[in-house]
Amino acid sequence: MEFADYLPIWGKLTPQQQERIAQAIDYRQVTKGTFIHDSSADCLGLIMVRSGQLRTYILSDEGREITIERLIDHDVCLLSASCVMPDMQFNIMIEAEKDSALWSIPACLFKELMGQSLAAANFANSLMAGHFSHLMWLMEQIMWKSIDKRLAAFLVEECALEETTCLKITHERIANHLGTAREVVTRMLRYFQSDGLVKLTRGTIQVVDLPALERLQRQEKGPAA
Amino acid sequence: MEFADYLPIWGKLTPQQQERIAQAIDYRQVTKGTFIHDSSADCLGLIMVRSGQLRTYILSDEGREITIERLIDHDVCLLSASCVMPDMQFNIMIEAEKDSALWSIPACLFKELMGQSLAAANFANSLMAGHFSHLMWLMEQIMWKSIDKRLAAFLVEECALEETTCLKITHERIANHLGTAREVVTRMLRYFQSDGLVKLTRGTIQVVDLPALERLQRQEKGPAA
Numbered sequence: 298m299e300f301a302d303y304l305p306i307w308g309k310l311t312p313q314q315q316e317r318i319a320q321a322i323d324y325r326q327v328t329k330g331t332f333i334h335d336s337s338a339d340c341l342g343l344i345m346v347r348s349g350q351l352r353t354y355i356l357s358d359e360g361r362e363i364t365i366e367r368l369i370d371h372d373v374c375l376l377s378a379s380c381v382m383p384d385m386q387f388n389i390m391i392e393a394e395k396d397s398a399l400w401s402i403p404a405c406l407f408k409e410l411m412g413q414s415l416a417a418a419n420f421a422n423s424l425m426a427g428h429f430s431h432l433m434w435l436m437e438q439i440m441w442k443s444i445d446k447r448l449a450a451f452l453v454e455e456c457a458l459e460e461t462t463c464l465k466i467t468h469e470r471i472a473n474h475l476g477t478a479r480e481v482v483t484r485m486l487r488y489f490q491s492d493g494l495v496k497l498t499r500g501t502i503q504v505v506d507l508p509a510l511e512r513l514q515r516q517e518k519g520p521a522a
Numbered sequence: 523m524e525f526a527d528y529l530p531i532w533g534k535l536t537p538q539q540q541e542r543i544a545q546a547i548d549y550r551q552v553t554k555g556t557f558i559h560d561s562s563a564d565c566l567g568l569i570m571v572r573s574g575q576l577r578t579y580i581l582s583d584e585g586r587e588i589t590i591e592r593l594i595d596h597d598v599c600l601l602s603a604s605c606v607m608p609d610m611q612f613n614i615m616i617e618a619e620k621d622s623a624l625w626s627i628p629a630c631l632f633k634e635l636m637g638q639s640l641a642a643a644n645f646a647n648s649l650m651a652g653h654f655s656h657l658m659w660l661m662e663q664i665m666w667k668s669i670d671k672r673l674a675a676f677l678v679e680e681c682a683l684e685e686t687t688c689l690k691i692t693h694e695r696i697a698n699h700l701g702t703a704r705e706v707v708t709r710m711l712r713y714f715q716s717d718g719l720v721k722l723t724r725g726t727i728q729v730v731d732l733p734a735l736e737r738l739q740r741q742e743k744g745p746a747a
Contacts, residue, residue, distance in 0.1 A: 382651035426607035
């Protein structure tokens with residue numbers, strides 16, 4: 298039962314509760330690009346990422362996107378179980394950004410556990426607090442940070458996630474992460490290139506000066522130029 | 523013990539837990555403009571609003587503001603007890619927008635209750651889910667709605683809260699709610715005036731055509747003009 302290592306409260310559950318989970322848990326492997334969850338259509342349950350990388354995002358009526366969170370191994374996500382939380386009203390999507398493996402505990406079972414187990418209820422609390430903090434951070438970025446700093450932060454994060462400074466990602470895709478237009482990303486990347494921060498070739502962005510991008514993302518106001 | 527009516531889980535607590543709350547609860551009346559909470563400095567606890575109106579907001583390093591939530595009577599706020607939640611890292615401010623009366627349950631006591639009582643833990647869950655949903659709604663507004671629609675929505679909300687169409691509020695104050703610049707608000711209000719939606723006089727905004735503002739706030743894309 299490898300999944301037990303991915304569920305921090307496992308040891309605090311009763312043998313009966315553990316047994317219920319072991320019977321109901323779903324394991325699946327998905328390829329990059331797989332659409333995993335749409336909270337307007339279903340309620341998947343609690344997701345635990347074993348490997349790979351997932352992205353939670355929202356979509357406007359006009360098809361614009363913005364990334365909310367990126368989940369890697371050992372991350373647990375409650376946003377895919379929004380039906381568990383009575384006051385949760387929003388529509389979040391989840392897709393696999395890389396080939397991924399994940400477990401999910403059905404929403405109805407997790408809800409039942411929250412009603413029986415203090416550990417489960419408080420685990421949900423800490424997950425929600427984490428989701429909330431992250432969303433607050435994101436909103437501060439959107440409100441107070443200019444797009445050059447947000448793009449710098451995205452490139453730094455992407456280098457860490459991909460473990461390379463040669464990023465294979467389209468400008469369109471970056472725009473969808475940041476909730477902006479492709480043209481804005483292209484313009485800013487060209488400006489980064491002229492400043493010696495990146496080198497652009499067809500289909501790739503080579504990060505040339507990672508420390509400079511790290512400095513840029515931390516700056517508080519005004520563009521670097 | 524009037525506060526019991528304001529704490530939905532009161533009936534689900536043990537007599538001992540009720541007694542602890544009754545002894546520790548703090549009641550205070552504050553005048554409009556009073557600064558109630560700064561989560562970088564303290565951790566007030568769970569707030570229950572008896573009357574009046576509070577505003578939770580965040581502040582950038584440069585002094586810009588944006589309103590997160592507005593709390594009225596019977597609202598309960600967990601953001602003022604962020605120390606209770608291990609993964610909550612952000613700095614939220616709370617001020618009284620009107621003369622207000624509120625109770626607060628000390629953070630340490632509420633944390634203790636969350637560790638003992640399933641009702642308390644799941645109440646915290648539902649509060650967090652509510653705060654999260656609201657923040658998600660706000661982010662969608664900021665991302666996908668243009669400022670004219672957000673201003674229309676703010677004026678509609680303000681008329682409801684104040685129970686009047688004659689609003690005594692400065693353009694600066696509205697800008698702080700919406701996280702924009704005063705000039706942007708002034709320009710948009712003049713445009714609303716030329717369109718017959720409001721009438722501007724010194725220190726007041728008279729809403730002339732509330733139904734039109736309500737229609738405007740619901741529109742999905744593009745300015746009304």
